[in-house]
Amino acid sequence: xxxxxxxxxxxxxDPDLGRFVHALAESYTRGAAASGHDLRHxxxxxxxxxxxxSHRRPIFVARKR
Numbered sequence: 001x002x003x004x005x006x007x008x009x010x011x012x013x014d015p016d017l018g019r020f021v022h023a024l025a026e027s028y029t030r031g032a033a034a035s036g037h038d039l040r041h042x043x044x045x046x047x048x049x050x051x052x053x054s055h056r057r058p059i060f061v062a063r064k065r
Contacts, residue, residue, distance in 0.1 A: 006032050006039040015045035 010025035017023075022043075029041045 003035075004037050006037050008032065008039060008041045010041070010043045010045070013045050015043075 008025055008029050010022055012019055012021040025041065025043075029039065032039045
């Protein structure tokens with residue numbers, strides 16, 4: 001099987017690594033990496049969301065802390 005480009009998004013907002021969801025996402029990440037896939041692991045709890053108001057519409061911007 002040829003390598004795939006994968007994005008694993010851990011969307012749980014609590015940064016405590018003891019949470020089951022974080023362990024599950026980490027397990028998927030390790031398995032995909034071991035299989036040779038190109039991947040990006042994104043942890044929502046590590047992102048800082050800024051809310052920017054525009055006269056047209058609200059814009060959400062995420063950046064890593």
